[in-house]
Amino acid sequence: MADKEYDGSVGIEASAAKILTRAITLEKEARLQASLICYQEGIDLLFDALKGCKDSAKKKHFRDKLEEYMTRAEQVKNRVNHLKAAGKYHDQTKIEENSTGHSYASLFQPYFDEFVREVWVEDAYIRSFHQVNNFLKFCEFVVTRCRNVRAIHLKTTHDEYGNQDQQISNLESIRASLKSREIKLVIAFSSSLHDREIRLDTGWILKIGRGLDYFKKAEKFSLGFFDMDMRPCHSTTVDVFHSNHTRER
Numbered sequence: 001m002a003d004k005e006y007d008g009s010v011g012i013e014a015s016a017a018k019i020l021t022r023a024i025t026l027e028k029e030a031r032l033q034a035s036l037i038c039y040q041e042g043i044d045l046l047f048d049a050l051k052g053c054k055d056s057a058k059k060k061h062f063r064d065k066l067e068e069y070m071t072r073a074e075q076v077k078n079r080v081n082h083l084k085a086a087g088k089y090h091d092q093t094k095i096e097e098n099s100t101g102h103s104y105a106s107l108f109q110p111y112f113d114e115f116v117r118e119v120w121v122e123d124a125y126i127r128s129f130h131q132v133n134n135f136l137k138f139c140e141f142v143v144t145r146c147r148n149v150r151a152i153h154l155k156t157t158h159d160e161y162g163n164q165d166q167q168i169s170n171l172e173s174i175r176a177s178l179k180s181r182e183i184k185l186v187i188a189f190s191s192s193l194h195d196r197e198i199r200l201d202t203g204w205i206l207k208i209g210r211g212l213d214y215f216k217k218a219e220k221f222s223l224g225f226f227d228m229d230m231r232p233c234h235s236t237t238v239d240v241f242h243s244n245h246t247r248e249r
Contacts, residue, residue: 009053016045020069031091032080033110039073089242097235103228104141111204112145118201120153123211124193127159132170134212151184158189203243209236
């Protein structure tokens with residue numbers, strides 16, 4: 001039994017090491033919020049390894065590692081808070097042409113949490129079927145990550161190819177679905193919209209070069225048709241800032 005418990009802790013430690021290595025890499029790249037998430041996940045795994053370990057020497061090893069990474073995580077957290085307070089936080093992700101692993105969850109997870117109650121999306125291209133479908137997937141991500149969200153605001157443009165009725169009908173379907181979960185979808189149209197950004201009432205601002213429509217078309221019955229992490233992307237850049245001055249609710 002002791003050997004099985006020891007082997008289990010070793011396996012958990014290996015998983016923790018992989019995540020914590022990623023945390024250090026992200027920290028060096030100044031992607032601090034994403035780094036902090038990885039530190040937290042790795043630390044949780046080390047706690048699990050410690051609880052399942054019976055070897056005293058190994059327990060000391062886990063405690064030392066926990067102290068080391070908890071200290072690093074606290075330092076990163078303090079850096080994030082300092083940059084946010086000074087209005088100097090900036091995180092940039094460059095998505096290469098045809099690269100994968102860039103679903104909304106993979107990119108945006110560090111910024112969407114239980115503290116988010118209101119989301120604003122400005123994107124001129126939520127018009128055609130696949131673009132509205134992208135917005136729906138984004139809404140699903142928000143609802144999954146932000147259990148206290150109460151409103152999503154969308155500002156976009158009318159479909160210029162004569163499909164406005166279908167565009168509005170599709171968006172109204174999303175509105176009705178969100179309403180069933182007591183989440184309000186506020187839709188506005190503008191003929192002069194150029195910015196593509198997402199704002200959260202927690203102060204995070206995400207600017208996406210191509211807006212939500214940075215995925216390439218996936219053929220039916222091919223990998224990536226449902227799982228957006230497997231879908232190739234167009235080249236674009238995602239810049240994340242933080243502002244203490246959020247929009248009025």
